[in-house]
Amino acid sequence: MTIVLIRAENQTKILNSLADIERHAGLKINGTPRIIDNNLADKYAKSIMKDRLRSKSKIAVLVSVKEDATLSILQIRKIHPPAHLVVISEEYRQWEEIKKIFNTLPHSKDITLPxxxxxxxxxxxxxxxxxxxxxxxxxxxxxxxxxxxxxxxxxx
Missing domain, CATH: 1.20.5 (Single alpha-helices involved in coiled-coils or other helix-helix interfaces)
Known part of the structure; x- marks a missing residue:
């Protein structure tokens, strides 16, 4: 299981990115997307990338993917989604924190999978x-x- 952090400017870009992950990258999304605070998402993305972010997100979502991290990264690199996607694997120290809060985050009622x-x-x-x-x-x-x-x- 791998967790993908999706940061975007609006909900439409999140929806398009979710559709791209399933249709074009061929990854299987487990469950429904979980809404995460955009400031917290920016903090995680910044610490994982170890670089400053070009822009702050206005909406962010965490998604669990069935495939392993390596395959997820390779498949997501092939597509060009409209949002910023960060694949979080077990190698990162943020993995445990995100995994703990993942089940406590609210399900998105507005954001549905294809x-x-x-x-x-x-x-x-x-x-x-x-x-x-x-x-x-x-x-x-x-x-x-x-x-x-x-x-x-x-x-x-």
Whole structure:
């Protein structure tokens, strides 16, 4: 398990970053994002990066990711999310502090993850619909062929 700190200027950028993490980076987000105080998030980001921050965040979120830290870092480097993402692994001394407060942080009601399940369900529904339509079409072909065969037998 790895924790990703997402710092942004607004909620839209947080949402886009969450979607990018799942869709483009291919990482599996565990649970829901947790809201963290933006000043505390800036403090953690500054201490992890050991450098000054270009800008202060107005909103920050912590997210737990299923994959390990190395894979998370490599995958997140490939994408260009609109927010600042900091992957926090067990190697950092801040890990224990963040892990302790992670479960106490409030869940975000406004920030929801991309609805991958509904998309998959819609695709499956469309596939079933196509299959059923083809079954009906095939049934009609078989019915009319058998009807034609009987017609030929009776009247010829």
């Amino acid at each position: 609805r991958r399940k509904q998309t998959v369900q819609k695709i499956l529904h469309r596939i079933n619909k196509i299959i059923n339509e083809r079954k009906i079409f095939l049934f009609r072909i078989i019915f009319f062929k058998s009807f034609y065969f009987l017609y030929c037998l009776i009247f010829n």
